[in-house]
Amino acid sequence: MPQLKHFPLPDVGEGLTEAEILGWKVQPGDSVTVNQVFVEIETAKAAVELPCAYEGKVVELLAEPGQTVEVGTPIISIDVDPDGTAPSEPEPDSSGETKTLVGYGPQATSSKRRPRKAAPAAAVSAGTAQQALQGAMAGSLASPAVPAQATAPAAPAPEPPAPAAVPAGAAARGSVPLAKPPVRKLAKDLGVDLRALAGSGAGGVITRRDVETASAPAPAAPAPAAGTGARERRVPIKGVRKATAQAMVQSAFTAPHVTEFLTVDVTPMMELRQRLKSHPEFQGVKLTPLAFAAKALCLAVRRTPDVNATWDEQAGEIVYKDYVHLGIAAATPRGLVVPNVRDADGMSLRELAAALESLTATAREGRTTPAEMTGGTITITNVGVFGVDTGTPILNPGESAILAFGAIRDMPWVVDGQVVPRKVCQLALSFDHRVVDGQQGSRFLADVGALLADPATAITY
Structure with a gap:
């Protein structure tokens, strides 16, 4: 048995x-x-x-x-x-x-x-x-207001019945329609609801032809007016998109956001990056400007730990964290995800560069583990990779600060009284004003900017 x-x-x-x-x-x-x-x-x-x-x-x-x-x-x-x-x-x-x-x-x-x-x-x-x-x-x-056994009967099908209508008694076969996996995938790709179809195969199995027929436009339908639903697509809100939307709404209407901006001459940082790329220690590692921004953020947290704290509403406490789990906002085919680099504050520049390269590659492949998606303490969103100068980022729920790192551009800059071309980028810091005061947020942003403008100041931290 x-x-x-x-x-x-x-x-x-x-x-x-x-x-x-x-x-x-x-x-x-x-x-x-x-x-x-x-x-x-x-x-x-x-x-x-x-x-x-x-x-x-x-x-x-x-x-x-x-x-x-x-x-x-x-x-x-x-x-x-x-x-x-x-x-x-x-x-x-x-x-x-x-x-x-x-x-x-x-x-x-x-x-x-x-x-x-x-x-x-x-x-x-x-x-x-x-x-x-x-x-x-x-x-x-x-x-919830209607008992299951009191469900109202379905409305009668219009005359003549549409070919895709579900016949009487179809609900008795259960809520899972009968179709093979390739047919289910085709229906998902074409946006066809299998539960609305009557299968023409043996035993009521839904076939590929059933799905293709249901997805085809009605031959006698009049041409739609401009702006109507015929040129629209409807996609269910689920998965990463649903979770991101809920988290952003919760964050935006729970934590009082303040955003400050700073324009920085990062020419010295870019020159150092160029030198380090040929250094033996950095061979085989993709040394990006984001790695420098991550290192600068981790150093600046030491002087302003409030940006790395959490407001615990339920306990009535502010939780200060003596570690940095650095979140990196990554755009993936599944939507926005924020995996984090554990204990980023204890890493060297090379270790950070390698960790960021691995993290972003894994995220884009959709293989980020659940452990890598939770427990972040502060986040960087690298909007510069899209050619964007800056923005007003929304806090990742449970965190008190997020830094937007903008595109690095050749711009005119005054140096020693002379206008010269320099490498310039814009930073934007959003922070939770319940935890971080304006003075603290400004100092943190200024520290990050100073470290990018003159990486040699890192030895003073």
Whole structure:
């Protein structure tokens, strides 16, 4: 008799409650071992590959690629005794305990999420696991003011019925439409909602032709007027974009922002950079102006530790941190992410340059780990790489300062009474006025500027 284990979506240690299934690495019938990567998920912060907690044979995949699943929901069913040689074991009960994935999350904790109405128990048989997952999803989509059993019937289809309309009784098959993974990917690329289609394949399976037909424009539709929705695209707000939006709104309307600006002649810094690039110690390292800005920021924090502190509203305290986990705002195909360099204040210029190069490359590939996305203490946003002079950056939540590093340009500058061409950039510092006073913010910005204008002053810190 099969001994089934249902693997729930784990807490990957980010404080998030849901994730999207990007793709499965296994299929029903495949054998899996402990810690074998079996699925890739995307949270609001990073793409993560999950290792399996069981050894056995895959019985059923309980979530589809592109589906968003809540933490604690079963996503795969595994027979841990495919040979039928081990004694039967009962399924673990649904005590609410959150299993911790190897290498992720808290070590001993219980789920604190609000219990859901009519949520299925974790111990379900292989034959009912899919129904349990669908029921949980339907419960989360229902309005809290209307009981699930009182859901109003769907409105009748217009006459004549559209070819993509769902036939009566389709809802009884569950909320997960029947379609193969390539068809699901095509639907996602074309923006087609599979739940709105009636499959023309055997057993109601949605085919590629069904998706292509649903995505094609109506042949007899009149030409739309300028500015109408025919020339618009609608993309669901989820993942990194959703998390970034929520964080920025929370930060902008919680912390009183103040932004100050400083224009700096960084010619000496650029000359030093050119000399160091040929130095044997810096061979094989991409020495960017951002590395100099990061080093200057870490040094300036020593004289103004308030910019590296956190306002703890709940505890009624200001938390001063004797370390710098330097966040670097990075633009990626998935949106804006802010991974951080741990203990950046203890690094040399070369170590910082190497760490920044590795961090940005990993972020652009979407492989930043959850640990690298949390715990930052102060941030740099390098708007100069886009040719932008400066801006008014919004604080990363939980931090008290963020520095915008602008483009370095050849500009006329007065030196010893003479107008000469120099390398000039603009800095902008936004800070939380609850923690950082104007005098402290100004001194910190001036210190960063002085270190970039004359790197030799670093020996005085």
